[in-house]
Amino acid sequence: MIAKPLSFALAVAVFVAGCDGISGRPAERIVVFNAGSLAIPVRAALDSFAAREHVTIAQENAGSLETARKLTELGHIPDVIALADYEVFPQYLMPAQVDWYLNFAHNRMVLAYTPKSRFADEITPENWWQIVQRPGVQVGRADPNLDPNGYRTLLTMQLAEKYYRAPRLYDSLLAHAPRNNVRPKEADLVGLVQAGEMDYIWSYESLASAAGLKFVQLPAAIDLSSPADSARYATAQVRVRGKTPGDSVTFRGQPIVYALSIPKKAPHPDLAERFVAYLISGEGARIMRATGLDVLDAPLVVGSNAPAAVAAAARRADGPADSVADSVADSVADSSTASDSAARADGTAP
Amino acid sequence: MVIGPAGSGKTTLLETVAGIIPQRAGTLRLMGRDMAGVPPERRGIGFVYQRGYLFPHLSVEENVGYGSADPAFVRELSERLSVNALLARDVRGLSGGEQQLVAIARALAARPRVLLLDEPFSALDPRRRSLVRRTVRALHEELRMTVLQVTHDFTEAGLLGDIAILLDGGRVLQSGPPEQVFRRPASPYIAEFLGAENVFAGEVRVLGEQGRPAAQQGVDSRNPESTSNVDVSTSDAGDVTSTGDASGIPGDGHDAIEFRTGPLTFYTVGDAHSGLGYAVIRAGEVLLSLEPQHSSARNNFRGTITEVATTGALAHVTVDVSGISIVAALTTRSADELSLVPGAEVWVSFKAMAVHLC
Amino acid sequence: MTHAGTVAALPRSRSSYRVASVLAALLASLFLLFLFAPIVRLIVSGGAGGVGRLFSDSELRGALWLTALTATSATLLGVLGGTPLAYLLARRGFRGRAVVAALIDLPLLIPHPVAGIALLLVLGRESAVGSALLHAGIRVAGSPVGIVCAMLFVSAPLYVSAAREAFARVDPRYEAVGRTLGDPAWRVFRRVTLPLSLRGLIAAGVVMWARAVSEFGAIVILTYNPKVVSVLSYDRFTSFGLHEALPVAAALTILALIPLTVLRALRPESGAGATP
Numbered sequence: 001m002i003a004k005p006l007s008f009a010l011a012v013a014v015f016v017a018g019c020d021g022i023s024g025r026p027a028e029r030i031v032v033f034n035a036g037s038l039a040i041p042v043r044a045a046l047d048s049f050a051a052r053e054h055v056t057i058a059q060e061n062a063g064s065l066e067t068a069r070k071l072t073e074l075g076h077i078p079d080v081i082a083l084a085d086y087e088v089f090p091q092y093l094m095p096a097q098v099d100w101y102l103n104f105a106h107n108r109m110v111l112a113y114t115p116k117s118r119f120a121d122e123i124t125p126e127n128w129w130q131i132v133q134r135p136g137v138q139v140g141r142a143d144p145n146l147d148p149n150g151y152r153t154l155l156t157m158q159l160a161e162k163y164y165r166a167p168r169l170y171d172s173l174l175a176h177a178p179r180n181n182v183r184p185k186e187a188d189l190v191g192l193v194q195a196g197e198m199d200y201i202w203s204y205e206s207l208a209s210a211a212g213l214k215f216v217q218l219p220a221a222i223d224l225s226s227p228a229d230s231a232r233y234a235t236a237q238v239r240v241r242g243k244t245p246g247d248s249v250t251f252r253g254q255p256i257v258y259a260l261s262i263p264k265k266a267p268h269p270d271l272a273e274r275f276v277a278y279l280i281s282g283e284g285a286r287i288m289r290a291t292g293l294d295v296l297d298a299p300l301v302v303g304s305n306a307p308a309a310v311a312a313a314a315r316r317a318d319g320p321a322d323s324v325a326d327s328v329a330d331s332v333a334d335s336s337t338a339s340d341s342a343a344r345a346d347g348t349a350p
Numbered sequence: 351m352v353i354g355p356a357g358s359g360k361t362t363l364l365e366t367v368a369g370i371i372p373q374r375a376g377t378l379r380l381m382g383r384d385m386a387g388v389p390p391e392r393r394g395i396g397f398v399y400q401r402g403y404l405f406p407h408l409s410v411e412e413n414v415g416y417g418s419a420d421p422a423f424v425r426e427l428s429e430r431l432s433v434n435a436l437l438a439r440d441v442r443g444l445s446g447g448e449q450q451l452v453a454i455a456r457a458l459a460a461r462p463r464v465l466l467l468d469e470p471f472s473a474l475d476p477r478r479r480s481l482v483r484r485t486v487r488a489l490h491e492e493l494r495m496t497v498l499q500v501t502h503d504f505t506e507a508g509l510l511g512d513i514a515i516l517l518d519g520g521r522v523l524q525s526g527p528p529e530q531v532f533r534r535p536a537s538p539y540i541a542e543f544l545g546a547e548n549v550f551a552g553e554v555r556v557l558g559e560q561g562r563p564a565a566q567q568g569v570d571s572r573n574p575e576s577t578s579n580v581d582v583s584t585s586d587a588g589d590v591t592s593t594g595d596a597s598g599i600p601g602d603g604h605d606a607i608e609f610r611t612g613p614l615t616f617y618t619v620g621d622a623h624s625g626l627g628y629a630v631i632r633a634g635e636v637l638l639s640l641e642p643q644h645s646s647a648r649n650n651f652r653g654t655i656t657e658v659a660t661t662g663a664l665a666h667v668t669v670d671v672s673g674i675s676i677v678a679a680l681t682t683r684s685a686d687e688l689s690l691v692p693g694a695e696v697w698v699s700f701k702a703m704a705v706h707l708c
Numbered sequence: 709m710t711h712a713g714t715v716a717a718l719p720r721s722r723s724s725y726r727v728a729s730v731l732a733a734l735l736a737s738l739f740l741l742f743l744f745a746p747i748v749r750l751i752v753s754g755g756a757g758g759v760g761r762l763f764s765d766s767e768l769r770g771a772l773w774l775t776a777l778t779a780t781s782a783t784l785l786g787v788l789g790g791t792p793l794a795y796l797l798a799r800r801g802f803r804g805r806a807v808v809a810a811l812i813d814l815p816l817l818i819p820h821p822v823a824g825i826a827l828l829l830v831l832g833r834e835s836a837v838g839s840a841l842l843h844a845g846i847r848v849a850g851s852p853v854g855i856v857c858a859m860l861f862v863s864a865p866l867y868v869s870a871a872r873e874a875f876a877r878v879d880p881r882y883e884a885v886g887r888t889l890g891d892p893a894w895r896v897f898r899r900v901t902l903p904l905s906l907r908g909l910i911a912a913g914v915v916m917w918a919r920a921v922s923e924f925g926a927i928v929i930l931t932y933n934p935k936v937v938s939v940l941s942y943d944r945f946t947s948f949g950l951h952e953a954l955p956v957a958a959a960l961t962i963l964a965l966i967p968l969t970v971l972r973a974l975r976p977e978s979g980a981g982a983t984p
Contacts, residue, residue: 066946073949116834138833143932145947179933180850184943191825191929196834197849241947370884390887397888403881407903416899417889460889 028055030271033076035064035084036187037107037149038258040210041293042082045284049275063147063185068092077265079272084204085148086259086302091249098261100303102310104280105258105288105295108225109156110215111139112190112208117199120214128216129160129169132176132200139177140189140198145241148256149186152224153177153202155253158236159222177202204256209292227255258293262307269307277313351528352500353544354517360500361400363517364466367498368397380464396462400469402449404441410452411437417460424459430485431455432478447474454482458489465490467499484623516544527551528628547666547677548631552611554707556624609705613672617648618705627707633666635704636678639697640688648702651676655694658685665690669698751961754954759962761955768956771940772963778852778936779920782859786867786916791909794871795897799880816865820925827857827930854930859920867916874908875901907974914971921964 030050034042039061046057062070064083070076072092081098083089089101111128113120123131132139144150154174161169181198183189189201190211200216205225208215220226224233233253242249260279262272278284285295299314306314354360365371367378369390378385380393404413410433415424428434433451436444444452454470465486471479490497499511514532515525524531532549609616609629616629637643642650653671660666665685667678676698690696761768796802797809815823831848832838838848848854878901886896902909924938932939937960945953 063946069946069949073945143943146943178850180847180931183932184928184946188929188932192828192849195825195828195832197828197832244948245952365884368884368888370887389892390884391890391892393888395888397885399881399885403879403885405882405886405900405904416886417891456889462888466888 028053028268028271029058030055030080030268030275031058031060031078032080032082032275033060033062033067033070033078034080034082034260035067035258036061036147036185037084037204037207038082038293039187041105041206041288041291042279044291045279045287046275048287049278049284053271053274055271061187064088065092065146065148071097071263077263077267079266079268080260080262080275082258082260084256084258086257087251087254088148089259089261089302093261093263094303097263097265098303099264099305100301101259101261102276102280102299102301102306102314103257103259103296104299105293106225107204107206107256107258107294108218108220108223109152109256110203110205110208110217110223111200112193112203112211112213112215113200114193114196114213116196117193119199123200123216125217125219128218129164129166129173133172137176137200138181138198139173140181140183140192140201141177142186142189142202143182143184144238147185149202149204150182151238151240151251152256154238155233155236155251156202156218156222156224158238159233159253160218162235163219163222206292206294224253224256230255257296259302262310273307273309276307277309280310280313351511351513352498352515352517353502354500355502358518359520360502360517361468362520364397364468364498364500367464368395368466369393370397394463396457396460396465398450398453398457398465398467398470400472402444402446402453404444404449404452404456406441408441409437410439410441410444413441413452414456414459416456423461427455427459431458432481447478450474451478451482454486458485461493462495463493464496464498467497469501470499471501480623532630547633547679548636550609550611550614550616550629550631550674552609552627552629554624554627555608555610557606557608606702607707609707612674614651614674616702616705618702618707620707630706631676631700631704633677633679635700636676637699638667638669638678638680638688638690639699642697643699645699646701647699649705650697650699652695652697655690655692655696657692658690660685667696669696671698747961750954751958754956754958755962757955757958759959762959767935768937768940768959771935771937771956772960774852774855774934775921775936775938775960778855779859779917782856782863782920783867783913783917785856785860786864787909787913790864790868791871794868795875795901797868798872798875812865812868814865815861820862820923821929823861824858824926824929827854827861827926831857831930849930850933851931852934855927855936858926858930859923862923862926863916863919866919867912870912870915871905871909874905874912877908878904910971910974914968918964918968921960 050057119131141153142150157170157173192198193201236253239248239250266272280299301314514528516523529549604619607618651671653669656670657668660682665682669676883896886900941956
């Protein structure tokens with residue numbers, strides 16, 4: 001008889017206590033949307049930040065374009081948005097959603113594989129392009145229309161054709177990574193190569209090392225890693241689907257730079273600022289580097305109205321004139337003029 | 351005929367014989383062949399459940415013809431069982447009794463060598479019941495088809511087989527020719543269950559409504575109105591007929607029937623056909639008196655008590671009437687008051703209604 | 709017991725009955741609203757454009773055709789393989805039956821991408837089965853075969869469960885009677901069990917087909933290109949946004965209504981196989 005009201009009271013008490021949180025007041029929440037390739041590094045930094053600030057985390061990983069869609073189409077606005085391709089900001093998100101963005105890390109294209117992969121013991125940075133053309137070798141790549149990794153793969157293939165002076169190499173490389181081997185995002189390919197369904201996948205260095213995969217480093221002239229080679233990268237072009245059907249967007253070869261921003265309508269702007277400042281500070285950068293992300297020594301702010309804390313942190317981190325940041329800024333300027341002219345359409349995304 | 355109360359395992363027994371339930375022990379032989387491992391479809395049996403279980407997705411004609419490749423036989427059989435009018439109908443519209451008839455027709459159409467019936471008559475009205483009974487009997491003889499029927503009340507079944515098997519709790523209590531089983535129940539329990547201590551094999555003669563054998567209508571030397579004199583007359587053949595009004599019971603369409611067993615003739619009312627059969631009289635319906643009774647009881651005999659068995663307040667008195675034993679059940683007190691002891695002479699009487707024909 | 713007392717008792721029970729039925733109707737309406745409103749909205753928002761697209765958008769047409777082909781193939785395979793199993797589960801009480809039944813439900817529990825990976829492990833080119841198929845010229849991943857496998861895996865359990873129920877509803881005594889009338893077990897199944905359970909089996913097939921059509925997570929692991937409609941709608945949404953994804957979804961919804969309605973219409977209003 002007494003059990004019923006007693007247990008009810010107990011349940012209510014537990015509920016109320018749980019609502020309050022351990023600290024006794026409601027915890028703030030920071031909402032971060034990031035590209036799949038940033039999932040692990042950003043998570044690591046978030047965990048450390050959240051522990052310090054006693055906040056809870058809501059993190060969503062998706063392709064860069066898909067993430068941008070969440071803001072533009074679904075109206076889901078995070079506190080911080082971090083993407084694998086800085087170009088998505090000016091192309092899709094400015095000026096409606098963000099006023100500025102910060103380039104904070106870079107990456108390179110690699111071919112990832114496992115010891116089970118065919119010819120794993122033979123492949124080298126010199127002969128990779130011959131190995132992957134051998135019969136029976138399955139190569140996977142991401143969808144160029146959904147994942148920047150996808151169209152960067154095509155750009156790399158174009159650059160390889162020029163670099164190795166092998167005519168029709170682009171077509172052949174593409175033929176050996178056919179449509180059936182395409183998956184929406186790079187992250188979807190990892191499982192396949194681990195399961196042995198693919199021998200090699202086109203990936204980023206950060207992702208391959210985070211996934212524990214072996215990888216072949218490609219020549220800097222083609223792997224989109226070095227700002228010094230920006231001009232060379234710019235000779236490759238690829239056309240992918242635009243914002244509406246029938247539209248297309250042309251991407252030129254650029255060094256791979258990760259950028260982030262705080263949307264204008266972020267739900268917790270102060271918290272967001274503190275987190276961004278933390279990310280590009282020494283400790284945040286160290287944590288991210290430990291997960292395999294190549295954080296820029298000198299992050300660069302592009303655009304206007306960046307919060308003071310962010311701009312200050314960027315300036316602090318900026319040492320002597322950094323070639324990376326400047327080159328990046330230069331190539332950004334280059335590509336915006338180049339895309340105005342008629343696209344050469346060297347490679348249309350299949 | 352397998353007789354047993356509800357839950358005694360009658361249906362299970364039938365299903366095991368049919369092969370629907372696999373047998374776990376013992377040997378089953380049908381027509382001399384061991385049935386171990388033989389599937390139901392090759393045992394040559396027909397099965398009729400208590401409920402029709404007609405296939406709802408087939409018409410009546412398709413149901414009856416399910417196991418038969420001979421449409422002519424199907425039609426002939428349907429006529430004999432009076433279901434030909436139903437052939438074109440949908441199964442769902444039939445009454446319980448009609449369904450049962452069709453189910454029996456369906457089983458018979460497959461020309462089984464052994465027919466298994468699970469309380470098949472419970473849903474049938476008396477007219478249909480006798481129709482089916484006769485057809486089954488006829489086919490039993492024509493096709494040399496064995497019939498194994500289970501029931502909890504054989505008097506209702508109206509068809510007492512050549513062998514009676516008493517079943518309870520999954521065990522056979524007793525088996526043998528019906529008279530034997532019923533007259534000598536192996537235990538008081540069985541006797542009580544059966545409630546029939548008097549079973550006689552004999553010949554049935556339908557008398558028609560005038561109370562005469564159908565061939566002898568019109569000859570009557572007795573006064574139809576006289577019921578006050580009760581004579582016992584002995585004919586040349588040693589038959590003992592009970593006297594009194596031998597005219598047919600007027601009115602309801604049932605026939606007056608004469609049943610002869612040994613030297614005795616019983617009068618009863620029923621719906622039988624002439625021929626061989628069994629008469630069953632419950633001991634509780636047999637009256638004993640020290641004087642001949644002037645009552646509505648049609649059957650009156652004089653005999654000598656051979657045995658008085660008392661259990662508590664109940665007494666079973668066995669009377670020998672011209673060599674035939676008739677058992678009466680009465681209260682011990684009545685038995686004492688009438689001083690019924692072995693050797694005493696008594697009059698045995700029972701109504702025509704008390705005689706059940708099987 | 710006065711007459712007044714009896715009369716007074718009646719209205720109370722009748723009114724409580726009324727309250728209960730009103731409440732039930734209310735709940736039912738809310739639930740139906742919850743189920744239908746998004747679908748109606750989907751069709752209204754994208755419908756006209758969606759149907760129009762069927763004529764202009766060859767990629768959509770191709771995806772719809774591929775979806776119909778693979779889902780139907782998966783359903784046929786599921787019916788072929790699942791019907792005997794469902795019958796066994798319904799009729800025979802073999803040892804371990806409960807275990808088998810539970811195992812059959814497992815694919816329903818597994819998150820869809822995980823199911824895709826699991827299938828890859830046994831059907832991928834490194835596996836025994838997969839490499840054998842590869843020798844025969846069939847590659848599971850990246851082909852419609854992979855799509856069919858993914859669909860079959862996630863939707864077959866639904867068919868087996870429903871088919872089992874359909875068989876269980878057929879009184880075994882009908883089959884017993886059929887046997888005694890001279891038919892061996894398989895003939896009884898064909899002439900008696902199957903007709904009586906057919907409606908239930910069709911309904912089970914419809915459920916399976918619908919589930920197969922809607923599958924995404926497991927399919928995308930095995931085969932992204934060529935695209936089925938679920939994958940295409942995801943692709944369109946990610947690339948172009950909501951207003952491009954809606955017509956695809958609407959087209960699928962409208963088209964799917966046709967086979968679903970037709971098959972549901974085959975069932976009678978009353979219970980199937982009613983026993984007399």
